[in-house]
Amino acid sequence: MKNEIIRIEHVSFDYGDHRVLENINLTVYEEDFLGIIGPNGGGKSTLLKIILGLLNPTEGTISLFDKNPKEGRKYVGYVPQYTLVDRNFPINVEQVILSGRIGHTDFLRRYSGEDKKIADKAMKIMGIGDLSNIQIGKLSGGQLQRVLIARALATEPKLLLLDEPTSNIDVQAETDFYDFLHGLSEKMAIILVTHDTGAISSHVKTIGCINKTLHYHGEKNIPPKVFEKLYGCPIELIGHGIPHRVLKEHED
């Protein structure tokens, strides 16, 4: 029996008078590797913030590890968009990764030897052990992203949640990145959210398409009609189950 880690039921969300999400239903299990795709402004980030308990749904219910998201999120490793990080901030790689342990520290917020070991391990997994004293402004985009993933791993998550992880990354790095995530997905559930429909569907196990409403595709078979509905016109489509892309023709 697979354990449920996220259960979203009839969730809607309004920003003021503007409805961003409409009647979302989604269940995620502990071994899932789910990609959520959708256009910019389609509500991806809003859904992510609801899962993380940063926003409360206007309607509907959500549980994360059978708890309220504000409690359940301690099992979630969150990887924000690395392009939004303030690179001028005076902080080095080790301090960023240690900050993943802040929720586990005592009143004085001092990191223990145990915390440092966990941070070291996360750096080794991400192959950035030799960068620990480097200020983040001196890293490449790919390195900074590894740092953010290492910080998420340092929280010892059961679910990894990644926001737009492949934006501004070249194709080779993207393929390597998905291979790496594939390895991680044996140890934890992974959800990644992206507007980039490129390589994603040949790597993830299941796909959800979101544009105000959510279409969930257990077997990754996305009917062309769904893409048309999402993006307004046929776009780059993916051969289902085949690890390369097929471009669908316009119908008219």
Added chain:
Amino acid sequence: MVFQYAFFQNAVMAGIFAAIACGVIGSYVVVKRLVFISGGISHAAFGGIGLGLFLGYNPLLTAIIFSVFSSSILGIISKKAYQREDTLIGAMWAIGMAFGIFMIYQTPGYVPDLASYLFGNILTVSRIDILIMIALNIIIALIVFIRYNEFLAFSFDEEFSEVTNVPVMKTYIVLLSLVALTVVVLVSVVGIILAMALLTLPAATASLFTNSLKKMIIFSILIGIGYMLLGIGMSFFLNQPSGATIVLISGISYLAILGIKSLIRKS
């Protein structure tokens, strides 16, 4: 020599204590980009000064209570209002000042020199003012020392901190309250209108030399002390207003160091 006079010793001490508070809190103001909200806090503090003069208490003490209170409100408003945060900050900025002027106008009898609160007059700093400044410095240093890692994680990535269950609203309000306390330390040195300069310039200068927050704090304390002593000395020997001289020295030094650094980088 001038150094023997109590007023000059007080001035130098006030300058040093102001530099310490500014070095610590100014570093957070710069890296967390709190400059505008700090402007709101420092101007709203004038309301506290007016209240103190009206009630007959030491205006620094009422400014402490008033500005911690108004900075907490500003913090809550800026987090809860999803948009137009800057409008609300601007409103608090002006309302605080207006309240201060209103209260001073209600004060019967002798109305003290407003300019010394607005622009500072380091040569009139009293022993009691110095004691208040020392107490505030101890509070600021202690809180930052204890919560250093939390402030660092919060300042670097607020959203991630919230996901790891750092109480972000509380941390934000504590940080803004520390800005408020620093502003009170600065009132007698440069006044509330010029306080922003010392909350930003020493830390901005320090940030040119280091990539570590800890070192940035230490450097900006030392740089701030340098600016203060130079400014106090020049204002005294050239017979110019102290607050304005300190701010001009800080600004010119920062721009000069910035210019030299970018010239070196080019060559």
